[in-house]
């Protein structure tokens with residue numbers, strides 16, 4: 001029997017996208033960055049901003065202040081916590097709200113001022129159960145997982161380097177990206193260790209910036225400036241059983257991501273072999289390997305071999321994070337990757353365009369795993 | 378007079394986890410066990426995640442487990458660990474099921490295999506705090 005949520009297939013479109021420059025912007029704040037991303041997304045779709053009657057905000061302190069600044073009094077508002085895993089969660093919530101008629105045009109705004117405010121992502125900023133042992137930070141959790149992946153499957157740090165190298169290559173083709181110096185596998189191997197086996201080049205950037213997406217129904221999308229990009233598949237599964245050991249899963253969230261993939265592919269009527277480009281949440285490089293296995297691009301334990309030889313690069317078998325991802329473009333916590341998926345479908349990506357991109361998949365392998373499959377409307 | 382070294386973070390002891398830290402000070406490793414369904418879990422929880430019972434106890438465990446993984450911190454997120462970098466942190470899978478983060482004593486994790494047997498050892502920080510740590514099994 002077809003799951004009920006499949007009724008959302010090709011019902012909701014992303015019609016407008018916008019982002020700020022990415023970097024270090026102490027002269028403004030998160031609201032200022034959010035407003036700029038919103039203005040650009042409104043321009044992108046040609047909507048009168050006063051028609052926006054749905055507002056989702058993430059990592060912004062106060063939704064009502066954002067509404068005040070934008071002159072909006074919507075009839076649907078959701079505030080998402082400042083966690084990296086929220087982007088596709090928010091997009092799926094907005095899609096459901098639009099389909100239910102709770103709003104007609106939803107704007108989702110994400111802003112991050114982690115660079116100018118010197119956010120650390122560990123230690124006293126995020127107290128936890130394991131602090132007395134000196135254990136903290138999402139990076140350390142991914143180090144624990146990658147160490148285990150190496151032990152169980154023989155994965156190597158040179159294979160892990162393929163992820164960072166391919167994604168940096170894409171950043172070099174993206175005028176907006178923060179990091180534009182090419183790197184090699186040897187650079188990765190020689191980088192400063194942070195939480196060994198992970199090194200600096202396995203870590204996402206920390207930078208300021210903001211992203212906005214505007215969504216509406218398929219019918220309303222026809223009247224707007226650009227060809228709509230449809231949400232054709234969605235999948236979701238949480239893993240809360242060991243939430244006190246944050247950002248860690250003993251089996252690399254394999255079972256949860258398998259479930260997410262089955263939902264999303266089943267709804268969209270496609271499989272991994274149909275995916276023209278993958279936008280993969282890359283808070284740390286090992287996440288990409290775990291995602292490839294869970295999504296079914298390769299078998300469990302085989303992602304190291306799968307990525308060897310430039311598989312993830314433009315022109316390779318599975319172009320991944322064509323904007324440079326979190327590792328090299330911008331730490332927009334999944335939001336910029338969803339924008340990149342839209343731009344790939346539209347054919348707006350210039351030097352980093354995947355030819356004739358028809359199926360672009362976003363995936364986040366986290367304690368709240370999500371995937372969205374985008375296709376042309 | 379010597380400067381006092383910066384303090385390391387201490388556990389946040391509350392009504393739920395007090396029994397664990399009291400037992401550790403007495404040299405016993407415990408996990409929380411549900412009095413109604415027998416489910417074992419760590420860290421402590423106000424109700425049993427399996428059956429939602431509020432009747433739970435800190436039950437002694439064998440102190441044996443396996444090395445699930447490890448990480449070596451080259452960055453000090455607290456000043457109290459600055460002198461110790463690069464230090465090890467291990468993930469232990471207890472025989473009884475729950476996982477614990479700890480530190481490896483008596484060996485370096487680079488010399489062990491994932492899956493190797495470990496046993497608990499108690500490190501007294503001061504009169505009021507003892508941290509359960511682990512060493513290779515049979516190393517005593």
Ligand SMILES: [Zn+2]
Nearest residue numbers: 411414425428
């Ligand atoms: Zn119970």
